[in-house]
Amino acid sequence: MTIGAGSFLYEHDSKSGVARVTLNRPERLNALTFEVYRELRDAFVALDTEPGVRAIVLTGSGRAFCSGGDVEDIIGPLLERDYRGLLEFTRTTGDLILSIVRCRRPVVAALNGTVAGAGAVIAAACDVRIASEIAKIAFLFTRVGLSGADMGASWLLPRIIGHGRAMELLMTGDFIDAAEAHRIGLYNRVVANETLAAEARAWAERLASGPSFALEVTKKLLVREAAMDLESAMEAETEIQAVCMQEKNFREAYEAFVEKRKPEFD
Numbered sequence: 001m002t003i004g005a006g007s008f009l010y011e012h013d014s015k016s017g018v019a020r021v022t023l024n025r026p027e028r029l030n031a032l033t034f035e036v037y038r039e040l041r042d043a044f045v046a047l048d049t050e051p052g053v054r055a056i057v058l059t060g061s062g063r064a065f066c067s068g069g070d071v072e073d074i075i076g077p078l079l080e081r082d083y084r085g086l087l088e089f090t091r092t093t094g095d096l097i098l099s100i101v102r103c104r105r106p107v108v109a110a111l112n113g114t115v116a117g118a119g120a121v122i123a124a125a126c127d128v129r130i131a132s133e134i135a136k137i138a139f140l141f142t143r144v145g146l147s148g149a150d151m152g153a154s155w156l157l158p159r160i161i162g163h164g165r166a167m168e169l170l171m172t173g174d175f176i177d178a179a180e181a182h183r184i185g186l187y188n189r190v191v192a193n194e195t196l197a198a199e200a201r202a203w204a205e206r207l208a209s210g211p212s213f214a215l216e217v218t219k220k221l222l223v224r225e226a227a228m229d230l231e232s233a234m235e236a237e238t239e240i241q242a243v244c245m246q247e248k249n250f251r252e253a254y255e256a257f258v259e260k261r262k263p264e265f266d
Contacts, residue, residue, distance in 0.1 A: 017054030017208040026062025031070035044099035054208035059110035068117020100125040106207040110200035111135040143173040211249035211265040
């Protein structure tokens with residue numbers, strides 16, 4: 001597919017291998033519509049195998065990263081749907097999150113402003129969250145009479161910040177500021193708003209220059225092992241590590257060390 005649509009902007013720097021996806025409805029605080037959900041899902045499915053892409057930055061234009069589902073374009077029409085129609089929608093939202101989590105490329109969220117509702121879950125699904133100092137965040141679902149366990153939030157969030165804090169955020173729907181989000185581990189870094197784009201890109205470039213297969217299996221096992229006992233997890237890790245030791249990146253790391261130079265990974 002051709003990546004890029006009216007709802008978001010797409011750029012790919014072939015030199016660094018970094019792709020940038022920018023939600024582009026600033027007048028609506030990058031609120032999501034039925035179409036945006038589908039387009040983003042399809043974009044991340046494509047980015048999983050897009051030639052030359054080694055890392056992805058996901059951000060928003062204007063004052064928000066993403067303010068969640070668009071009240072006018074989504075909430076109103078959903079009230080007219082029957083159960084089957086509603087299930088079709090909730091499965092689409094879940095598929096978007098799965099497409100981000102399953103994407104083999106590292107995904108860096110550059111949180112440039114308000115991060116709310118579905119936008120907060122999208123941020124949680126990314127691998128690294130670099131936030132502006134003004135990037136407040138809330139999982140708003142209970143505020144509108146919905147379960148806080150939406151789009152995988154109740155699976156993702158406890159693994160990032162712990163069960164107790166996840167319970168608080170998902171049950172109250174309260175906003176927390178960037179400093180608090182960083183303190184509890186929800187944000188990896190908080191930076192000045194004017195340096196956010198550069199900081200997020202630097203993170204993505206760092207990951208893009210790393211050993212792609214090793215990063216891919218690290219991401220995959222972090223997800224898979226959440227459902228394993230220790231013995232099963234250990235077996236999975238021993239098997240994949242033996243595979244990695246056969247990869248040329250392992251040899252390249254050794255030769256670079258011996259030759260006192262920076263490794264050049266695939």
